[in-house]
Structures are given as structure tokens and as C-alpha cells.
Amino acid sequence: MALFGHFAHGYRGQRKSRALPTPGLFNQRLQPLASEIHPDQRSTSMTTVLPESPAVPADAPRTWSFVNRLTGRPEQVTCMLGCTASHSTEMDAPAHPDDIWCQSSGEDVFLPVNETGSPEFVRVLSSTLNVMPFSTTIAYRLPHVSIEVMQDSWIEGLDPDGLETVIGTLAERVEQLRRTHAQLVKARAEYR
Structure with missing residues (x-):
């Protein structure tokens, strides 16, 4: 993956406070794959999870404040359009500027992946659109995309x-x- 090496530094594109959902209705195209799974591990479901709804319409960016933990002073942030992060944690208590980022997530898709000897549903090819307004990496202060190739394995900071x-x-x-x-x-x- 040397091609993407310069994208994979700094922060993780992980989603804030998002637990893995229980798989839903299994995609018809994966039925043949299900027959390959050991009967004890077989599931008849697959999930697509829609992103959280934004607190305001996507055409109106939110402006909010937080107390900068480093300086003790209030800082103002204007979210990118479509940001679905609630930012409540950052608003409720002093926060480090590096912990401030806006995010909009696409749909999650889960496939049965065998990493440990038995298939488990794993999130694959998910993406997030991000802005980190206080990042020390200047490129992250602009909208960029992070792709979760497979659960917890990211290609980050894509322009x-x-x-x-x-x-x-x-x-x-x-x-x-x-x-x-x-x-x-x-x-x-x-x-x-």
C-alpha cells in the first residue's frame, strides 16, 4: 500500500460514538456465500446502516462554541455543510482542539469475513467526509475523506x-x- 502511504498519517477517521449494529436483512446476492459458512456461524442477515440525522438541515451550517482546554478560552466553530456529529461532548466540557472535527458518514455495509477461523460480519468500504478545523496537519483543515477499507483499517486524509x-x-x-x-x-x- 505504498501508493497511499502519504495519506495514512495523523488522526484516525473513526466515527464518533458509533457501535456496530446487529446485521439486518441479508443481501440476496450473498446467499451463495452464506452456504460456504460453517452452519454454527451462519447468519441470514447483512446490514446497511444510514448515517445519523444532522441536527439542522444540510444547507445550514451550525455554529457553536467550546472551551479550549489548552487556553481556557472559548473558541467558535462553524460545521461543514452536512455535518452529522452532535459535538455535545465538546460543548459540555473543555476540549482539546485536536478533538474537534466535523463528519458526515455514508452507509455502512457488512460482509462475513473470516479472520479468526469463523466468519464474522465486518464493516467494509465505509467512508466519512471530515474537516478538522484545528488540526496541525493543514490539509485536514479542508474537507477530506477517510475510507474504512475493512473495520478499523483506514485510508485517511484523501483529497x-x-x-x-x-x-x-x-x-x-x-x-x-x-x-x-x-x-x-x-x-x-x-x-x-
Whole structure:
């Protein structure tokens, strides 16, 4: 992953206060995959989780204040459009400026991933749009995207060109998977 090395420094794109949901209705396309899972680990569900609703309409940025823990003085913050973070923790008690960030999350998708000998539903290819107005990394003070490739494994700080590079890389992999799918269908048909 040397290609993305310069994006993967500094903060984590983790979502604030978001527990993993219980998987919901299983996607029809993954039914064949479910038959490959050990019967004791089989689940008939998969989840897509919508982001939290913003406190105000997406076309009206919120302005709020917090007490800077370093200086003891109040600081004013204006959220980016579409920010879904409540910021209540930062407003209620003195906060470090590095802990202030705006975030808007996309839908979460979970797939059964076998990392420990039995499949578990893991969040994959989730993304967040972020702004960290007090970051020591100047680029993070502008809107940027973090992609959670697989639960707790992030590509961070993507500007538009960086995000386009990731999208292109994933599109190439999807095309490879389509070719592999065609090979699998043919191999199964000939195997009978």
C-alpha cells in the first residue's frame, strides 16, 4: 500500500460514538456465500446502516462554541455543510482542539469475513467526509475523506485526487472479480 502511504498519517477517521449494529436483512446476492459458512456461524442477515440525522438541515451550517482546554478560552466553530456529529461532548466540557472535527458518514455495509477461523460480519468500504478545523496537519483543515477499507483499517486524509485514485483502484478490482465470477460459473458448469 505504498501508493497511499502519504495519506495514512495523523488522526484516525473513526466515527464518533458509533457501535456496530446487529446485521439486518441479508443481501440476496450473498446467499451463495452464506452456504460456504460453517452452519454454527451462519447468519441470514447483512446490514446497511444510514448515517445519523444532522441536527439542522444540510444547507445550514451550525455554529457553536467550546472551551479550549489548552487556553481556557472559548473558541467558535462553524460545521461543514452536512455535518452529522452532535459535538455535545465538546460543548459540555473543555476540549482539546485536536478533538474537534466535523463528519458526515455514508452507509455502512457488512460482509462475513473470516479472520479468526469463523466468519464474522465486518464493516467494509465505509467512508466519512471530515474537516478538522484545528488540526496541525493543514490539509485536514479542508474537507477530506477517510475510507474504512475493512473495520478499523483506514485510508485517511484523501483529497479529491486521492479519492479518485482509490475509486479507480477499486473499480479495477471489481472488474477482476467479474472476470473471476465468470470463470467460477464456467468451472462449476463443467465440474458437474
